[in-house]
Amino acid sequence: SQQGEEDPQALSIQEGENATMNCSYKTSINNLQWYRQNSGRGLVHLILIRSNEREKHSGRLRVTLDTSKKSSSLLITASRAADTASYFCATDHAGGTSYGKLTFGQGTILTVHP
Amino acid sequence: GAGVSQSPSNKVTEKGKDVELRCDPISGHTALYWYRQSLGQGLEFLIYFQGNSAPDKSGLPSDRFSAERTGGSVSTLTIQRTQQEDSAVYLCASSFPRRRPGTSGGRSYNEQFFGPGTRLTVL
Numbered sequence: 609s610q611q612g613e614e615d616p617q618a619l620s621i622q623e624g625e626n627a628t629m630n631c632s633y634k635t636s637i638n639n640l641q642w643y644r645q646n647s648g649r650g651l652v653h654l655i656l657i658r659s660n661e662r663e664k665h666s667g668r669l670r671v672t673l674d675t676s677k678k679s680s681s682l683l684i685t686a687s688r689a690a691d692t693a694s695y696f697c698a699t700d701h702a703g704g705t706s707y708g709k710l711t712f713g714q715g716t717i718l719t720v721h722p
Numbered sequence: 723g724a725g726v727s728q729s730p731s732n733k734v735t736e737k738g739k740d741v742e743l744r745c746d747p748i749s750g751h752t753a754l755y756w757y758r759q760s761l762g763q764g765l766e767f768l769i770y771f772q773g774n775s776a777p778d779k780s781g782l783p784s785d786r787f788s789a790e791r792t793g794g795s796v797s798t799l800t801i802q803r804t805q806q807e808d809s810a811v812y813l814c815a816s817s818f819p820r821r822r823p824g825t826s827g828g829r830s831y832n833e834q835f836f837g838p839g840t841r842l843t844v845l
Contacts, residue, residue: 641833650726650813650836651765696764708753708819708832709778712765 614697614713622721627684629716631697632677638700640673641710642682645694654682654695687720694718724748726837728814734843735804743799743840747816754797755834756781756789757813765813771797804844811839 613632621627631640639658643651657664657673657680664671670683684691694717698710727746735741747754756768767781771791782788791797801808815834
């Protein structure tokens with residue numbers, strides 16, 4: 609079954625505003641990662657948060673993780689038109705047999721208007 | 723340094739033909755993953771390689787799909803007798819898994835580096 613579910617499916621904001629995307633998952637994880645994808649091609653790793661971490665920052669990105677609720681959020685502050693892309697969360701299952709295997713959500717399409 | 727490369731970038735084929743997709747991972751990355759992404763969808767895991775062996779093939783959708791990796795480097799994904807539903811972007815990723823400090827056989831914390839993908843269209 610799908611591990612990561614994201615919402616919203618699409619988000620449209622103005623430049624300068626903050627964008628928040630959410631991800632929920634079903635089973636325990638070792639870590640959760642966020643990726644960005646432009647134009648349906650290769651993904652770029654943004655940030656990784658471990659199961660024992662609650663918050664992590666990287667530049668204009670802030671990720672939170674609530675393992676009790678099995679959810680994570682990605683906040684992009686002071687958005688720019690160049691942030692327009694699809695954003696995916698991916699989970700590394702706990703107790704799985706695969707080494708580093710990730711399960712991806714359906715993604716959030718973010719559009720930032722200049 | 724060079725990233726993950728994939729070839730061809732686009733492939734159009736006729737139903738029933740076989741296709742081979744190639745992935746060149748980052749040098750030194752022992753783990754290699756194949757994913758498939760249909761239009762507007764998330765990524766679907768296909769197969770994982772550690773070195774030349776594939777401990778997890780659970781995502782391969784049918785026996786028409788196979789993959790191999792030689793020399794712990796280049797991997798090819800082969801789709802035999804292609805069907806229209808095979809049309810998708812096929813993405814390859816590589817990583818160098820790290821073990822969690824202080825544990826034996828502990829879980830890895832790794833980011834995956836993706837190639838640009840191969841867009842396959844089956845007519």
